[in-house]
Amino acid sequence: MPTYKAKAIVLNTFKLGEADKIVVMFSGSKGKIRAVAKGIRKTKSKFGGTLEPFSVVDLLLYEGKSLDIIQQAEIIMSFKEIRADLEKYKYGSVMLELIDKVAQEREESYEVFSLVLAALQCLKEADADYQTLLTVFQLKLMAELGYRPHLARCPACGGEVPAANEQALFSFRFGGLICDSCRDKDADAVDVSAATRAQIEQALETPLARWKELDFKVENVRGIARLTELFVAYHLDRKLKSPRFLDM
Amino acid sequence: MYATPISELIDELSKLPGIGPKSAQRLAFHILKTNRAEAERLAEAIVHLKDKVKFCPVCYNVTDEPVCEYCRDSRRDDSVICVVEEPKDIVAMERTGEFQGRYHVLGAAISPIDGVGPEDLRIKELLKRLEDGRVVEIIVATNPNIEGEATAMYLTKLIRPLGLRITRLASGLPVGGDLEYADEVTLGSALRGRREMP
Ligand SMILES: [Zn+2]
Numbered sequence: 001m002p003t004y005k006a007k008a009i010v011l012n013t014f015k016l017g018e019a020d021k022i023v024v025m026f027s028g029s030k031g032k033i034r035a036v037a038k039g040i041r042k043t044k045s046k047f048g049g050t051l052e053p054f055s056v057v058d059l060l061l062y063e064g065k066s067l068d069i070i071q072q073a074e075i076i077m078s079f080k081e082i083r084a085d086l087e088k089y090k091y092g093s094v095m096l097e098l099i100d101k102v103a104q105e106r107e108e109s110y111e112v113f114s115l116v117l118a119a120l121q122c123l124k125e126a127d128a129d130y131q132t133l134l135t136v137f138q139l140k141l142m143a144e145l146g147y148r149p150h151l152a153r154c155p156a157c158g159g160e161v162p163a164a165n166e167q168a169l170f171s172f173r174f175g176g177l178i179c180d181s182c183r184d185k186d187a188d189a190v191d192v193s194a195a196t197r198a199q200i201e202q203a204l205e206t207p208l209a210r211w212k213e214l215d216f217k218v219e220n221v222r223g224i225a226r227l228t229e230l231f232v233a234y235h236l237d238r239k240l241k242s243p244r245f246l247d248m
Numbered sequence: 249m250y251a252t253p254i255s256e257l258i259d260e261l262s263k264l265p266g267i268g269p270k271s272a273q274r275l276a277f278h279i280l281k282t283n284r285a286e287a288e289r290l291a292e293a294i295v296h297l298k299d300k301v302k303f304c305p306v307c308y309n310v311t312d313e314p315v316c317e318y319c320r321d322s323r324r325d326d327s328v329i330c331v332v333e334e335p336k337d338i339v340a341m342e343r344t345g346e347f348q349g350r351y352h353v354l355g356a357a358i359s360p361i362d363g364v365g366p367e368d369l370r371i372k373e374l375l376k377r378l379e380d381g382r383v384v385e386i387i388v389a390t391n392p393n394i395e396g397e398a399t400a401m402y403l404t405k406l407i408r409p410l411g412l413r414i415t416r417l418a419s420g421l422p423v424g425g426d427l428e429y430a431d432e433v434t435l436g437s438a439l440r441g442r443r444e445m446p
């Protein structure tokens with residue numbers, strides 16, 4: 001059987017048969033990888049805790065007919081700080097689910113892979129404000145996937161959008177701020193405040209590792225988070241399961 | 249394509265956890281080859297299971313009595329409840345012979361990415377059992393994997409304010425494994441060495 005190597009982050013696992021698991025992972029070189037870890041649920045398994053969600057692993061895999069088989073897995077980063085903190089775990093779960101939903105099998109995805117690693121590193125080091133981090137990550141992920149929100153010019157007609165100090169209409173369909181004369185083209189467009197517009201722009205300009213420098217006002221975090229969530233949901237065309245547990 | 253009765257059985261079997269279409273096909277043809285009496289015993293066993301076995305109304309273990317044997321036994325200690333994910337984990341704990349308290353079966357573990365949250369677990373039922381003040385310690389014996397840990401952290405957040413002692417099986421249990429596969433020596437020492445939840 002042909003083998004290959006990959007560096008991947010574990011997104012989720014599912015029980016298979018008596019003692020195996022299907023491990024869903026995301027790599028830069030191959031996009032999403034679904035592979036079987038044999039015997040992993042036995043307490044004496046060679047895999048131990050290496051293939052738990054959030055772990056970043058170096059893998060050796062056999063190429064199988066339907067599912068690949070994990071031959072070796074060595075842990076590079078465990079992100080155990082995320083797993084050991086209920087708050088971080090909840091926000092981290094949304095990040096992993098997002099990646100699980102957008103990633104494709106056999107599709108090189110080095111940029112998205114770096115982005116999610118950076119986001120998890122930030123989450124690991126953070127001590128508050130996880131919602132802001134998640135929102136910035138979502139915006140950057142959408143940008144990486146080609147859905148960077150249009151903020152400067154109306155994506156429907158190319159015209160001027162309202163001045164930066166005014167509120168404006170955000171259209172999920174057109175992917176950004178639309179001008180007043182296009183407001184009839186999307187009845188579902190939502191109002192966004194001048195502050196939220198400025199924050200989206202800031203978030204897109206600032207490197208993820210410097211997310212703490214963003215001065216999102218507390219009263220505004222929920223608003224921008226909601227907008228981003230709707231934007232992501234619109235483009236994913238699927239509902240995420242994990243965000244509704246952020247308040248648990 | 250197979251004759252309808254065969255594909256119907258294959259369909260039903262492949263709904264079982266861990267059974268893919270290939271295994272379902274193998275099982276269906278195995279059943280086809282067995283004699284009628286054997287096939288009837290299998291069918292009857294399944295129907296009996298559904299008719300006779302119920303969840304214990306106290307701890308949600310499976311039982312064919314009105315209340316399960318661990319809840320009935322008056323010699324067991326009412327002051328300690330061991331919280332597990334599944335009824336089969338009670339079997340694993342009982343094998344150690346070291347636990348004399350009561351049990352509570354949650355029925356699942358928290359996993360946001362799979363859409364499983366606290367309201368899908370029997371947590372309200374657990375809190376109800378703590379109301380009369382007899383319980384002084386909760387031992388969280390969920391699986392030593394990410395979902396089990398998240399469940400333990402959530403229960404701690406919820407129960408700590410009630411002033412109870414909350415402990416977790418010691419880390420001697422390998423991460424990633426299932427509790428049901430832990431041998432009784434390892435599980436026994438994990439129980440004895442249980443630590444307070446942070
Ligand atoms: Zn326009």
Ligand SMILES: [Zn+2]
Binds near residue numbers: 304307308309316319
């Ligand atoms: Zn019971």
